Amino acid sequence: MTYEERLQHVSVLGAAGKMGSGILLLTAVEMADLSLKAVNQGKTFVLNAIDVSDEALAGVMRYLKAQILKIAEKKIVTLRHIYSGRRDLIDNDEIIAQYIFDVMNVVRPTTRLEASYDSNMIFEAIKEDAALKIKIFSEINTKNSKQPWFFTNTSSIPITVLDEGAGIGGRIIGFHFYNPPAVQKLVEVIRSKHTLQEVYEFALAYARSLRKVVVPAHDIAGFIGNGHFMRDILHAASEAEKLTKEISFVEAVYAINKISQDYLVRPMGIFQLIDYVGVDVCSFIMFVMNPYTKDEEIRSSLLDKLMEMGVKGGQYSDGSQKDGILKYEKGKVVAVFDPDKNEYIAISLFQAKVDEKLGAMPAPPAWKTVVGNKAKDDILKPYFGQLKSAASLGAGLARDYAKKSKEIGKHLVSSGVAFNDADVNTVLLTGFFHAYGPINEYLD
Amino acid sequence: MKKLRRKVYMVAGYNTISMGSGRKEFHPKKERPGLEDYIKEAGQGTLKMIGGAQNVDECVIGNFMASRFNRQANLAAFFPYIDEGLRYKPAIRVEGACGTGGLALMSGIKSILAETAEVVLAIGFEVQNTVKAIYCADFLAPAGWAPNRKDGHAYFFPGQFSERAGAYFEKFGRETTRKAFARWYRNAIENARLCPTAQEYHNTTKDLEAAAMVEPNANVFLENLTALDCSKVSDGASAIAIMSEEGLKRCGIPVSGAVEVVGYGQVEEDITKPPIDKTALTTMQKAIENALEFAGITINQVATAEIHDCFTVAGIMAVEALGLAAHGKGPGYVIAGNTARDGKFPINTTGGLVGWGHPTGGTGVHMAVTLWEQLKGKAGAAQIKIPADRPYGLMANMGGDDKTLVSIVFKT
Numbered sequence: 001m002t003y004e005e006r007l008q009h010v011s012v013l014g015a016a017g018k019m020g021s022g023i024l025l026l027t028a029v030e031m032a033d034l035s036l037k038a039v040n041q042g043k044t045f046v047l048n049a050i051d052v053s054d055e056a057l058a059g060v061m062r063y064l065k066a067q068i069l070k071i072a073e074k075k076i077v078t079l080r081h082i083y084s085g086r087r088d089l090i091d092n093d094e095i096i097a098q099y100i101f102d103v104m105n106v107v108r109p110t111t112r113l114e115a116s117y118d119s120n121m122i123f124e125a126i127k128e129d130a131a132l133k134i135k136i137f138s139e140i141n142t143k144n145s146k147q148p149w150f151f152t153n154t155s156s157i158p159i160t161v162l163d164e165g166a167g168i169g170g171r172i173i174g175f176h177f178y179n180p181p182a183v184q185k186l187v188e189v190i191r192s193k194h195t196l197q198e199v200y201e202f203a204l205a206y207a208r209s210l211r212k213v214v215v216p217a218h219d220i221a222g223f224i225g226n227g228h229f230m231r232d233i234l235h236a237a238s239e240a241e242k243l244t245k246e247i248s249f250v251e252a253v254y255a256i257n258k259i260s261q262d263y264l265v266r267p268m269g270i271f272q273l274i275d276y277v278g279v280d281v282c283s284f285i286m287f288v289m290n291p292y293t294k295d296e297e298i299r300s301s302l303l304d305k306l307m308e309m310g311v312k313g314g315q316y317s318d319g320s321q322k323d324g325i326l327k328y329e330k331g332k333v334v335a336v337f338d339p340d341k342n343e344y345i346a347i348s349l350f351q352a353k354v355d356e357k358l359g360a361m362p363a364p365p366a367w368k369t370v371v372g373n374k375a376k377d378d379i380l381k382p383y384f385g386q387l388k389s390a391a392s393l394g395a396g397l398a399r400d401y402a403k404k405s406k407e408i409g410k411h412l413v414s415s416g417v418a419f420n421d422a423d424v425n426t427v428l429l430t431g432f433f434h435a436y437g438p439i440n441e442y443l444d
Numbered sequence: 445m446k447k448l449r450r451k452v453y454m455v456a457g458y459n460t461i462s463m464g465s466g467r468k469e470f471h472p473k474k475e476r477p478g479l480e481d482y483i484k485e486a487g488q489g490t491l492k493m494i495g496g497a498q499n500v501d502e503c504v505i506g507n508f509m510a511s512r513f514n515r516q517a518n519l520a521a522f523f524p525y526i527d528e529g530l531r532y533k534p535a536i537r538v539e540g541a542c543g544t545g546g547l548a549l550m551s552g553i554k555s556i557l558a559e560t561a562e563v564v565l566a567i568g569f570e571v572q573n574t575v576k577a578i579y580c581a582d583f584l585a586p587a588g589w590a591p592n593r594k595d596g597h598a599y600f601f602p603g604q605f606s607e608r609a610g611a612y613f614e615k616f617g618r619e620t621t622r623k624a625f626a627r628w629y630r631n632a633i634e635n636a637r638l639c640p641t642a643q644e645y646h647n648t649t650k651d652l653e654a655a656a657m658v659e660p661n662a663n664v665f666l667e668n669l670t671a672l673d674c675s676k677v678s679d680g681a682s683a684i685a686i687m688s689e690e691g692l693k694r695c696g697i698p699v700s701g702a703v704e705v706v707g708y709g710q711v712e713e714d715i716t717k718p719p720i721d722k723t724a725l726t727t728m729q730k731a732i733e734n735a736l737e738f739a740g741i742t743i744n745q746v747a748t749a750e751i752h753d754c755f756t757v758a759g760i761m762a763v764e765a766l767g768l769a770a771h772g773k774g775p776g777y778v779i780a781g782n783t784a785r786d787g788k789f790p791i792n793t794t795g796g797l798v799g800w801g802h803p804t805g806g807t808g809v810h811m812a813v814t815l816w817e818q819l820k821g822k823a824g825a826a827q828i829k830i831p832a833d834r835p836y837g838l839m840a841n842m843g844g845d846d847k848t849l850v851s852i853v854f855k856t
Contacts, residue, residue: 073578076578076598077598077599077662077663077665078663079598080597080598084594084595090593090594091582091585091593092578092581092582092598093579093582096578
């Protein structure tokens, strides 16, 4: 089966979810682009968008339309060539409208899993639940006579567990997009012990066609992205905990969030990132990873407690941030959740006091001015140089944080999750928009 | 040299801001003034300087494509909205793509010559930021021949001038020509920085020529031009009063406050035909020659020109059309700094289309306003010196790909 034949009949499971809808969009565009090639005229391309909720599927169709419009506007120069034979389409807006139709026309929204029984390949982006994934994979595998390939978006479950559990004989690969898939350039590709070479090769070709940056990871729970992120969370939680000996919980959260954003020159503070991904999602990823991490407890009592209290974070359907550990107004952090009082405490009440406690710090460069800056070494080296010798509490916390991040990165390589240091850095740079990789020599 | 049957003057020019990307106050997603606001501001600006609406006999409004940008036609009926005093007065709307403003001026000049009016209020405008640039390209494409649209570039007009640039590169060398584009861009922005209504007034780029030398990318835009080679999408209006001596008297304006129209060239070329020579603006040259001949002067007597640089390449070719440099020598002339504000022959002293902005239907009127300001010492920080032995200013406004041309010579 050629690349194009493989993509003639595809299903996305969990298509209405945050990740699934992005995968659906990218795949629909790829399939429609193939269908518009002269050699493929007359061939039908079918992409089932499968999810449990009709309502959510209606929402995802609206999302698709809006996103395809943006994509079409961006590639109008190419589209005019593609539709040059359609003499009835003259203005750009006519061509764009036709393209939106042609992409949407590939997609079949449905709540029925049966639709996937005819598919050559299945993208899976459902809940991070190994048992559920295994159940669905084996069901499809039994009922689908086409020996379909499974592309799972799991960010934490070992692929071999799914492969062997569902008995799909290596017709599976981890193809882990970053959120949101339509924007993020990074894809982690993870092979199970049995993944067929042709599946792997297809995955690379597909990623190339989507213009994604591929980082291969070994099949160890959490892979590189979450392998770093979850341990980063644990470090942050433990540092905050330590600080509560001297200051209150909300003050400590504010302090560590500030350290991890401003003084580590990251796009978001760690607690904001947890909210962005979702307290529930982070907690669940830890739950999934923990059984596979020997000699290491990947579990946060803080996240567990917040979950119990219903503090979840995540985003509204329009992409705006829900309140989680932190409270947001127009995207800005304004308060911190206090589990003891079960309410948010405004940062303005304690900000000055905590800033004073953190003490004098070298002025950090803004993340925006560093990320994507070719000469960022010239900015970061002197900054970290100053940080190295600064005596304040804040500077110490920032140094420890950066060192821990590096240690986590090194550990991912030494424990065989990542192939090398560069891959770890690529994941953090590309998937997390960090301005620099965690494995660096700035503080040595 | 021809003699007009009576003297025609222009006075009381007014420009709104040229709004669009580049201006600090511009946000594509926020609500902005509508076309009626621009028309009103410009119209009232001029009326205020000529003693009010009661002094106006006729009105003319130039606009290219409000029917698509703003879903609005019947534009002459906006005059009474500017001022109730214009109610029941004769008014017309004219259209000639980006040459519309020039046609509005010609219409006013002819009313004065025909003695149907002593005072004509002329306005030109376009409000284009109602759509993204990609759809703007659709709306502006009818400036060319419609059957050519289908096989044209997504950005139709930029595509046409990219082809012209390609032809020019091939014939006269790419490197020098691109350097001239970059110098043209630098001049445009440096001039715009001196004019508070210019779209590029807030531009802070340090090395303008380096920015303009970035290689074009045909995959996303054009083969031979970058975005900096193009005039921007603009919202704006300009107004000016066209008067006889009688009209000036009526408005209490001394002759010395107005510029005199001493010649014009109004020329049309066949829209269904491709350019005779892609490396030259042949029709523009004809219009300029006619205007100079009409005025009985040579280009050496002209102090400054406002010319239609919808693209940097058009600017270079216009230098040749003006007769300032021989065919193929325009780039060298521009690179040497001759067209800069301190050069031998300053061109587009408030930024032109690339720097000031290009509200398509308003551009021709804007040119006349700028020349009135320069020749009368009213250009503020953008003022250049007008030598006593070169008391003339010339404009050349172009519609489509060298199709509808208006060139006017003014005397201080």
